[in-house]
Amino acid sequence: MSENDQVQRDQVRGEWPxxxxxxxxxxxxNHVHVGSxxxxxxxxxxxxxxxxxxxxxxxxxxxxxxxxxxVASSPAEKDPFFAPSGDKVYRHPTFYDIPDSVPHM
Amino acid sequence: MTNVEAPQxxxxxxxxxxxxxxxxxxxxxxxxxxxxTLIRQVAQHAHSEIIGMQPEGNWLTRAPSLRxxxxxxxxxxxxxxxxxxxxxxxxxxxxxxxDLTTKLIEGKQKYSSIFNYPTLTYADVGVIGWLVDGAAICxxxxxxxxxxxxxxxxxxxxxxxxxxxxRQGFExxxxxxxxxxxxxxxxQEAVDRWWWPALxxxxxxxxxxxxxxxxxxxxxxxxxxxxxxQRFVDMSIPQAEILGVTFPDPDLRWNPERGAHDFGEPDxxxxxxxxxGNGAASVERITNRKAAHDNGAWVRDAAYAFAQRERLAHDxxxxxTS
Numbered sequence: 001m002s003e004n005d006q007v008q009r010d011q012v013r014g015e016w017p018x019x020x021x022x023x024x025x026x027x028x029x030n031h032v033h034v035g036s037x038x039x040x041x042x043x044x045x046x047x048x049x050x051x052x053x054x055x056x057x058x059x060x061x062x063x064x065x066x067x068x069x070x071v072a073s074s075p076a077e078k079d080p081f082f083a084p085s086g087d088k089v090y091r092h093p094t095f096y097d098i099p100d101s102v103p104h105m
Numbered sequence: 106m107t108n109v110e111a112p113q114x115x116x117x118x119x120x121x122x123x124x125x126x127x128x129x130x131x132x133x134x135x136x137x138x139x140x141x142t143l144i145r146q147v148a149q150h151a152h153s154e155i156i157g158m159q160p161e162g163n164w165l166t167r168a169p170s171l172r173x174x175x176x177x178x179x180x181x182x183x184x185x186x187x188x189x190x191x192x193x194x195x196x197x198x199x200x201x202x203x204d205l206t207t208k209l210i211e212g213k214q215k216y217s218s219i220f221n222y223p224t225l226t227y228a229d230v231g232v233i234g235w236l237v238d239g240a241a242i243c244x245x246x247x248x249x250x251x252x253x254x255x256x257x258x259x260x261x262x263x264x265x266x267x268x269x270x271x272r273q274g275f276e277x278x279x280x281x282x283x284x285x286x287x288x289x290x291x292x293q294e295a296v297d298r299w300w301w302p303a304l305x306x307x308x309x310x311x312x313x314x315x316x317x318x319x320x321x322x323x324x325x326x327x328x329x330x331x332x333x334x335q336r337f338v339d340m341s342i343p344q345a346e347i348l349g350v351t352f353p354d355p356d357l358r359w360n361p362e363r364g365a366h367d368f369g370e371p372d373x374x375x376x377x378x379x380x381x382g383n384g385a386a387s388v389e390r391i392t393n394r395k396a397a398h399d400n401g402a403w404v405r406d407a408a409y410a411f412a413q414r415e416r417l418a419h420d421x422x423x424x425x426t427s
Contacts, residue, residue, distance in 0.1 A: 014409050035190055035258075035259070037189060044408065044412075055183070055266075072132065074132075
């Protein structure tokens with residue numbers, strides 16, 4: 001079922017929409033996806049995210065976003081979408097032969 | 106960008122991912138049977154957490170001290186949280202949370218039969234933490250490496266929190282065992298009632314477990330029911346000795362040849378009977394769950410209507426149309 005089908009079905013049945021939850025574990029770290037929940041609106045989604053995903057100080061900051069608003073790439077790893085970076089080994093430092101005697105490199 | 110692949114290629118990619126011990130993620134192609142098995146297992150697991158609030162919730166208002174009440178409240182809240190982590194994982198498979206709740210209430214999906222036993226004394230709270238949550242941990246630690254990513258990640262969160270559950274239970278019992286003769290007897294009586302149902306939590310013996318083989322091939326499960334049951338028995342015996350209680354099994358003894366404990370056979374006819382819905386508390390559990398769902402309907406509807414109204418008001422003031 002696509003995201004849009006799910007959104008339409010929720011609206012017909014009066015179900016609260018699905019939100020994705022992202023937590024910043026502590027200062028200096030990125031927000032990381034931890035799961036999803038259902039809430040009537042944005043503020044409720046934040047409060048529910050606090051109750052469900054941070055009962056033990058797991059986060060100092062929470063993002064919630066309606067799942068329907070996530071834009072995602074196609075899932076298969078061999079997808080040609082990622083091909084442009086596949087054949088460019090010269091982007092990696094190990095591509096270059098440098099004598100061991102060269103210091104600080 | 107659309108890249109239509111032959112079903113055989115998709116199946117091969119799935120098989121290679123499993124064989125390489127990589128995780129399957131929600132938008133990957135997967136066989137229908139894999140998806141169905143996971144939805145069944147994750148939903149059943151989620152329902153168990155939600156129904157699992159009731160046996161202990163029964164004692165919240167009668168906890169013997171404020172300390173015990175705060176601990177028990179935190180534990181019951183955790184069970185709710187675990188249910189929600191798991192419903193979240195089930196939704197990534199295309200299941201709908203509302204549908205799952207309906208199926209639970211209508212008896213079309215199961216939950217762990219352990220929660221159909223009543224909690225008769227406060228010692229039951231301790232024994233549930235020690236043995237029931239202990240058995241759950243045995244089951245759940247290998248599931249942290251389950252092949253479906255969202256399920257494995259949910260189980261990692263659950264297992265971290267489950268450790269508190271087991272330890273508070275053991276500490277509660279250890280405290281009671283330092284009390285009066287009557288309190289010690291209450292602990293032993295609770296252990297006697299819960300030991301066999303705890304062993305049944307691992308499911309039927311391997312030769313009667315229809316789903317195990319395929320689930321292990323798919324790496325949804327990592328160990329058989331009997332392997333996990335043996336592990337639990339071996340873990341629990343030294344803990345019981347420290348606590349000063351015994352298990353109600355005359356066949357329980359160390360087997361040096363196997364390097365493991367031998368133990369008796371649970372009463373599988375009782376297990377099947379409880380699974381079929383004839384447990385002492387089966388009807389009560391579902392009745393309570395249905396009442397909570399029905400009584401909460403107006404709150405869900407009101408919150409939804411309020412959110413819709415706020416959205417419309419917001420769109421009008423900002424001139425947006427959405």
